[in-house]
Amino acid sequence: MVEISSNLLLVAFFLYLIATICFAISVTGRKWRDKQGDVTGNRLGMVGYMVTAIGFIFNVGYFITRWLAAGHVPVSNMFEYTTFLGMALTFAFLILYGIYKTNVLGMFTLPIVMLIIAFASVFPTEVEPLIPALQSNWLKIHVTTTALGQGILSIGFAAGLIYLVRTLDFNKRDKKVFWLEFIMYCLVSLVSFILIRYVFGLFQYQAVFQYVNEAGEEAEMVYHMPAVLAPHQGTPVSSGVMEPLLSMPVWLRSDDANTVLWSLGTGVLVYAVLRLLLRKPLGGAVQPLLKNINPDTVDEVSYRAIAIGFPVFTLGGLIFAMIWAQIAWTRFWGWDPKEVWALITFLFYAAYLHLRLSRGWHGEPSAWLCVIGFVIIMFNLIFVNLVIAGLHSYA
Amino acid sequence: MEKIKCECGHFNPYGTHLCESCGKPLDDKDKNASMVDMRYEGVARRSQTYNKTIIDKIWNFFSSVKVGIGIIVLTLIASSVGTIFPQEMYIPSNVNPAEHYENEYGIAGQIYYTLGFHNLYGSWWYMALIAGLGISLIIASLDRVVPLYRALKMQKVSRNEGFLKRQRMFGIHEPDAPEQTVEDTKWFLSKKRYKVREENGSLLAEKNRFARWGPYINHVGLIIFLTGCVLRFFPGMYVDELVWVREGETEAIPGTDREYYIENEEFFVELYDENDETFAPALQRAGGPQVQTYQTNAVLYQSEGTGTVGTEPELTEVKSDEIQVNHPLRFDNFALYQMDYKLNELNVMSLSMNDRASGEKIGTIDIDLFDPQGEYDLGNGYRVVIDSYFPNFEFNEDGEPSTVSDIPDNPAFIFQMFSPEHPEEGEYSFVGIQRNEDVFGENDYEMSFEGVETKDVTALTVRKDLTLPFLIAGGSIFMIGLIQGSYWSHRRIWLRRFGGEIWTAGHTNKHWASLKKDFVALSRETGLEVPEDKQAKKAMKEKEPNGRDDSNG
Ligand code: HEM
Numbered sequence: 001m002v003e004i005s006s007n008l009l010l011v012a013f014f015l016y017l018i019a020t021i022c023f024a025i026s027v028t029g030r031k032w033r034d035k036q037g038d039v040t041g042n043r044l045g046m047v048g049y050m051v052t053a054i055g056f057i058f059n060v061g062y063f064i065t066r067w068l069a070a071g072h073v074p075v076s077n078m079f080e081y082t083t084f085l086g087m088a089l090t091f092a093f094l095i096l097y098g099i100y101k102t103n104v105l106g107m108f109t110l111p112i113v114m115l116i117i118a119f120a121s122v123f124p125t126e127v128e129p130l131i132p133a134l135q136s137n138w139l140k141i142h143v144t145t146t147a148l149g150q151g152i153l154s155i156g157f158a159a160g161l162i163y164l165v166r167t168l169d170f171n172k173r174d175k176k177v178f179w180l181e182f183i184m185y186c187l188v189s190l191v192s193f194i195l196i197r198y199v200f201g202l203f204q205y206q207a208v209f210q211y212v213n214e215a216g217e218e219a220e221m222v223y224h225m226p227a228v229l230a231p232h233q234g235t236p237v238s239s240g241v242m243e244p245l246l247s248m249p250v251w252l253r254s255d256d257a258n259t260v261l262w263s264l265g266t267g268v269l270v271y272a273v274l275r276l277l278l279r280k281p282l283g284g285a286v287q288p289l290l291k292n293i294n295p296d297t298v299d300e301v302s303y304r305a306i307a308i309g310f311p312v313f314t315l316g317g318l319i320f321a322m323i324w325a326q327i328a329w330t331r332f333w334g335w336d337p338k339e340v341w342a343l344i345t346f347l348f349y350a351a352y353l354h355l356r357l358s359r360g361w362h363g364e365p366s367a368w369l370c371v372i373g374f375v376i377i378m379f380n381l382i383f384v385n386l387v388i389a390g391l392h393s394y395a
Numbered sequence: 396m397e398k399i400k401c402e403c404g405h406f407n408p409y410g411t412h413l414c415e416s417c418g419k420p421l422d423d424k425d426k427n428a429s430m431v432d433m434r435y436e437g438v439a440r441r442s443q444t445y446n447k448t449i450i451d452k453i454w455n456f457f458s459s460v461k462v463g464i465g466i467i468v469l470t471l472i473a474s475s476v477g478t479i480f481p482q483e484m485y486i487p488s489n490v491n492p493a494e495h496y497e498n499e500y501g502i503a504g505q506i507y508y509t510l511g512f513h514n515l516y517g518s519w520w521y522m523a524l525i526a527g528l529g530i531s532l533i534i535a536s537l538d539r540v541v542p543l544y545r546a547l548k549m550q551k552v553s554r555n556e557g558f559l560k561r562q563r564m565f566g567i568h569e570p571d572a573p574e575q576t577v578e579d580t581k582w583f584l585s586k587k588r589y590k591v592r593e594e595n596g597s598l599l600a601e602k603n604r605f606a607r608w609g610p611y612i613n614h615v616g617l618i619i620f621l622t623g624c625v626l627r628f629f630p631g632m633y634v635d636e637l638v639w640v641r642e643g644e645t646e647a648i649p650g651t652d653r654e655y656y657i658e659n660e661e662f663f664v665e666l667y668d669e670n671d672e673t674f675a676p677a678l679q680r681a682g683g684p685q686v687q688t689y690q691t692n693a694v695l696y697q698s699e700g701t702g703t704v705g706t707e708p709e710l711t712e713v714k715s716d717e718i719q720v721n722h723p724l725r726f727d728n729f730a731l732y733q734m735d736y737k738l739n740e741l742n743v744m745s746l747s748m749n750d751r752a753s754g755e756k757i758g759t760i761d762i763d764l765f766d767p768q769g770e771y772d773l774g775n776g777y778r779v780v781i782d783s784y785f786p787n788f789e790f791n792e793d794g795e796p797s798t799v800s801d802i803p804d805n806p807a808f809i810f811q812m813f814s815p816e817h818p819e820e821g822e823y824s825f826v827g828i829q830r831n832e833d834v835f836g837e838n839d840y841e842m843s844f845e846g847v848e849t850k851d852v853t854a855l856t857v858r859k860d861l862t863l864p865f866l867i868a869g870g871s872i873f874m875i876g877l878i879q880g881s882y883w884s885h886r887r888i889w890l891r892r893f894g895g896e897i898w899t900a901g902h903t904n905k906h907w908a909s910l911k912k913d914f915v916a917l918s919r920e921t922g923l924e925v926p927e928d929k930q931a932k933k934a935m936k937e938k939e940p941n942g943r944d945d946s947n948g
Contacts (some may be wrong), residue, residue: 002673069673100908126677129667129685132720295585296931298909307881307905314877320872328721330635330732330856332866335516336485337478347471357905358434358460384478 001069002127009062013117014088016056016110020217022048022104028289045103053094053107070127071137074128075143076353077128082120086113086143088151092305096155100301104293109158119195128219138324145316146342149201150377152309153349159302166293167364170284177281182281183197188274189267193259196266200225207242211232221255225328229258299363302370303356310349317342341380350374396831403555408542411446413437415549418558430929431561431900437551458538463531470524477515480507529621531612540611547604552594554889554900562889562900564910566926569895576897579921580890586914588890598890608905616873623865633857637734641742642850645696645710650857651729656710662736662853664689689733691718691853695726720857728859735854740804746826747844748779748812748874753836755813759845764803778813779842780821788827796825807845812840886910888917899926 026044065082066074074080093109096102132138164180207223211231221231230244231254248254269284278285321342322332333339352369355361361369398406405416412425413436420841422648425431442458445451462833480503488494492513496504504654511518539893540550551793559565570576585591593660604803636649640659648655665688669678678685696710716724723730741764748757758773764786771779788807807827814822886903903910907928 063421071673072939124677124680126680127673128677128681129671129687132686135688135719136721229808253858297908300906302905311874311877311881315874321875322870324867326863328725330723330730330734330858331860332863334484335477335482340474340478344471345476347467347474351467351471354464354467355458359464 001066005062005065005069006125008058008065009117012055012058013114014050015058016114016117019048019051019055019106020110020114022051023103023110024083024289027107029295045101047095048106049097049102049204052090052097052110056087056094065089066265068365072130073140073144074127075147076130076134076139078123079120079125081147082123083117084171085147085151085381086116086120086153088144088148089113089116089154090151091148092152092155092309095152095272095308096301096305099304100268100297102297102301104162104298105301106157107157108162109155112154112158115190115194119190122194132326136328138320138325138327141345142316142320142324144322145312147316148310149309149313149316149383152305152312153377154374155305156309156370157374159298160367160374161304162290162293163284163295163298163363163367165251165301166290166298167295168283168287170281170287178282179368180283181281185267185271186239188271188282189263189395192266192270193263196225196262197259205236208237210237211235223255223258225259227254227258227263228261229254240266250296287292295363299366302367303362306349306352306370310353314346315347318346337384338380341376341384345373345376345380348373396516398440405549408439410439411437412439413558414555415525415546417553417555418549418550419555420557420561426557430563431558433562435543436546438546440538442543453714454534454538457527457531457534460535460763463528463535466531470528471514473524476512480504480513482515483513486513498598508510525621525624525756529618534617534773536611536614543607545899547607550599552592552599553597554599555890556891556893556898558666559889559891559900561641561896562902562916563902563907563929564899564926565901565929566924567646568897568924570897570922573892573897575925577892580917580923582690583917583920584888584913587916589886594893598888600888600890602886603883604779604885604938606880606883609878609883612876613873613878616869618869618870619872620866621868623862623869626862627860632861634729635858636857637854638857639737639852639854640691640693640733641740641852642885647708648729648731648857652860653708654698655713655726655729656698656708657724657855658694658696660692660694660715661854662689662691662851664736664738674774682827689720689736691733691855693718693724693731693853695724718853720819723858727735727862732856732858734856735851737852739807739849740852741847742850743848744806746779746842748773749750749841749843749844751841757840764806776813776818777813778821779812780811781808782811782823783809785827787871810842810884812838812842814840828916844897849938884909886913888913897923899923901926 022044026048063074066080077083089109090113092106093113097105161183163177168176168180170177201224205224205226207227209221209223209231211219211221211225211234213219213232220237221234227234227236227244228242228243228246230247232248233242234247234254236243248257274282321339325334325339326332352361352366352373355369356366398408399411399421400406400423401414401419401421401898403414403419405414405415407415407421411430412422413420414674415436415438418437420426420431420437421861431437440458441451442455446455468739480496480500483492494510496508498504500507507513515521515672525940567578577596577598578599581591582925584598584600587602590807591598591600606756634650638646638649638656638657642648642659642661645656645658646728647653650656664686667674667678667687669675669684671678674685692714695713697713698708698710713726714724718724718731718733720733723732725731744762745759746762749755750757757777760770760771760773760779762771762781767781768782769781773779783796785796785807786801786803786805787799788805789797789799796809805828807825810824810826811821812824816839822840824838824840824842826842826844883905884905886909887901889900891898891922899914901910901914903908911925911928917923917924
């Protein structure tokens, strides 16, 4: 059953890829007008929408079969939660496309969905049993609603990104262009991370180190990528592996730091190659494809996404969370890092709504805020789960 | 201040920008603009009108959204600082916090501790921020909602020319049959679930006005929620206690004034089956057993009358329940939660008295480690007296035997053994776990260890929280207001006839694309052209126009 489930996810992934291509052609393929001058790209957009919808059905198929296999709703570890977030993003896209019929949204959202699903697959995919604190119906309700809210809010990010790529002046080399390129670089690094993990995984690379852990005891650490950063007082046990360049202090998880270094380094490389090939900032290279996009529409899509997503997120991430915390942990609020970061997300989007409504932050400032909001969501997903230990920690 | 009379005859409060009734721009700024500021319908708001007394100044400060956003952002930043290192409540309770932060996190930890960030969310300034948020919410909402309510109630159907002309969406048409067009519009917009009002040839079609109250309702919800959080600090609203109960025992529940008692019939921990087909790979990777259930089978009793301390209370059973994580036992505003446990706590210890020379067993005693008797009579002149009992034995700083606590984790005894040979003085023997010593040299008798009985102990958190109803009410009202304001938008369409001309104007508080869609549908039905969107026009002029249609955007 778990295997069927994985295959369904794979099918969904490739359907999203096809849909991306459809949307990309429909946005950029202006040349393909028929004799009457009608744009055929629009029809391809509809095809993209249908393919996305079918992909989503497969995605739901993955979810249901995994649920059946595990006997509990599959949102209880990093792989499951992150995959569900990707699914929620697709769902949110289906809704917003229904309202605004913007093909360019598909062209940007679906690659993000694919990235998220690929990122999820980096984590262990075994079906895990639930610890007592997670055995509750509120697990389903709280986590799915939160992820759905985050998915909808992320559409705001996709639209904000489109707005920025569409409107920034890439001939100037100012701060704005720098930060947009920084976002591009982060996306490139994420792709690099997934690819190198996959490649080294294919060769089943392993390097074992003997080291001294925080408790001052001898321990072993297994690297799945060549070690540039060695653990504290580490010596290689496996033969024929790369000599590390630097030794890390004891409080740092050196294998994780090593992975991050690899990803960022490969990211620099890939980004540099792309810059050389394109001879422009990456945003500037994409911009001409978007010249027919109406920025105001994209701006409204991003606002609409946040107006729809904010209540859903509040309900799932704060209200349902409090109800469950009251039942499982005896208090509805405990200032656990994950709780605090949900509150921060909430406050941030509240500030966004007020800035927009009362201070007229439309267009560009609003788009930057959408980007920052997404960074906060990702921070909560990755950093708070994996680095700051707390009650919610998956690591 | 005196009221301002508009040419339509309506008296407006001092400070009004757009006549509440006909919408005519009243001050020069609006008269000269191509678009009027429709936020809050151009009503007179206290904060925009008065700025003399100190009260005015405070009012104006807190009613400013700029200030409100400032408070939100400060709260946000402060909250994130609190997650850099764990808060004090999450560090081990047996360490000195000052040392802990320094040892674990070095100089940064020391600074963190010195600045009081280890207790950030309970600090006075964090509370002050939250209080500021509450005050700001109340004042900003009052400043706007009252006049807004008036303006939306007063609005006339037939609006002033200057008002219509200065709407963001405005257009003039000359249809062939104006009368018919107005009729068609009326019919069509009614069908689209607009509320259409008519007044000598003019139309006002309005939809979802209730959405305008969304923000105020959600703010009210927030205020109730915050009030609930403040109530926590009043005595009696909140109980947080812990009770340990051994299997088979009954304890008074703290916080209930000895009205309720809880019995632990059984406590157990259940592990996942390591050979389970589904979970085996994950369990193997985790490399250890995983707990499936912590459970206390408990019985709740109520005592008849308030039993005074010392006397046995008379208990009647109220209910029995299986307490698990995620399944507390509830009664009367209280809930008992599975919080902690201890397996195999020593409970009864059996020892025998033996004749060392012959090895003959004289008799066995069973000592209840929580309630040892002073003397155990073995008959025939043999007795064992407990001279000293150390439930959790250690040698103290002076090298004397002593006890760490009352919990028998490491019990030790000094026995006085009486026998026909030693009827007066007895013989002393020191017995502990894995130690058995004569205290004063050679003894004829000895105590030897026979066995122990253990029991599992459960720890239950006792919680009463009378603020919950406020939080539930506040949270619900907040959600209702939030959804109301977010999922609907207040749209209005005005139509006014001037001879053969029909003027149309439209306004919405958000999501203009949806209003435009309505206009497009209206146009298809009645032939009325879609009014021009001034803002979009302005935007297109600023960004280089490319002359193509944007249907693909
Ligand atoms: C965390 C706290 C807050 C939350 C969650 C919140 C939530 C909201 C929401 C959802 C809206 C509607 C926005 C939209 O429809 O786009 C709104 C509007 C508004 N909020 Fe808040 N708010 C908060 C704090 C404040 C504070 C401190 C102020 C004080 C200045 C304030 C003043 C306003 C005003 C003036 C409006 C506009 C109302 C209108 O134009 O109809 N809010 N708020």
